[in-house]
Amino acid sequence: MPATEPRRPAVPSVPVVNAANALTALRIVLVPVFVVLVGCSALVHPGWRIAATVTFAIASTTDLVDGWIARRYGLVTSFGKVADPIADKALTGAALVLLSWYDRLPWWVTALILARELGVTLIRFWVIRYGVIAASRGGKVKTALQVLAIVWYLWPVPGALAGIGAWIMGAAVVVTVVTGLDYVIRAVRLRRSA
Template sequence: MTGATESTPLPVVARVPVLNAANALTGLRLVLVPFFAAFVVVSGMTHAGWQIVASLIFAVASLTDFVDGWIARRFGLVTAFGKVADPIADKALTGAALLLLSVYDRLPWWVTAVILARELGITALRFWVIRRGVIAASRGGKVKTGLQILAIAWYLWPMPAALAGIGPWIMAAAVAVTVLTGFDYLAQAARLRRTAN
């Protein structure tokens, strides 16, 4: 008599190709970073025309950050490459923008230092616990990303004086949420390590 296990086919697990739409958008974001930085430098943060071009490149690159994740989840295109490349692309874009804003005295260096320390620290933490589980982006993390992008875009765009003063308030909110969500991710990492042990 043939056992049931012999006649039952094993489930086929489809392999997700590394070259897919989600990863292509992540790659595009990485490619856009040097172009964005170059246009900021060319503008010297004084030439409105080049500032607008730099701002538009930053906006397009930031949009890919939201779209690539949605595509990956919606169509089952999550890959190991995407998990590694996506946060690297995010940090490269926001990091370049923050550093350039500080270089051109548009943003205090301590703001750039706080945000980058948090971002790089949490990225390193994610890689550290990746074998035990994935620290998913929380709702607060998504709010943080949105505030950072809005604040950076506000500083980059040649705003009239009446509106320029709003930028520091948006950036202050971004810094506050950045720090608070950093503690939340630390708590998530601690829980992952406890459950793994």
């Protein structure tokens, strides 16, 4: 009688339609809503600015929640792995471009942050055959500082406090550059060790 291989337990497939992916999709849908609200405000009308800020804050919060839900309840999908970073970059990128468009943020800051994000994405593809580079604490700090700075710029902050936004964004830029360099170093090490 021929030997048979032991049966492996079936791995349940994760449905694409789940809570984590729904939040990611919501974030994607909120990007054009946010853009329209900023456009209506022209960053001068307080009511529209508040609406834009609240929309941005809700969308940014879904980024925290969808990842937690996906990991906690085993709802990680290929769609989520692709759509989540796209949604993040679309939201942050739109906010930065709009802030520069309305002369609230220097264009070089927007260009630097977007170049870093594009560079990290390309590096991920460069090393994907060798492994995955996990997000660092610095990366999470970078995201938190960027979100806080963007919220500060969007909200109709009184004149005396408005300047704080530039300091927050300055810190975000420093952390963005440092974590970008760290990502390059870790990617090169991963390639060399493979």
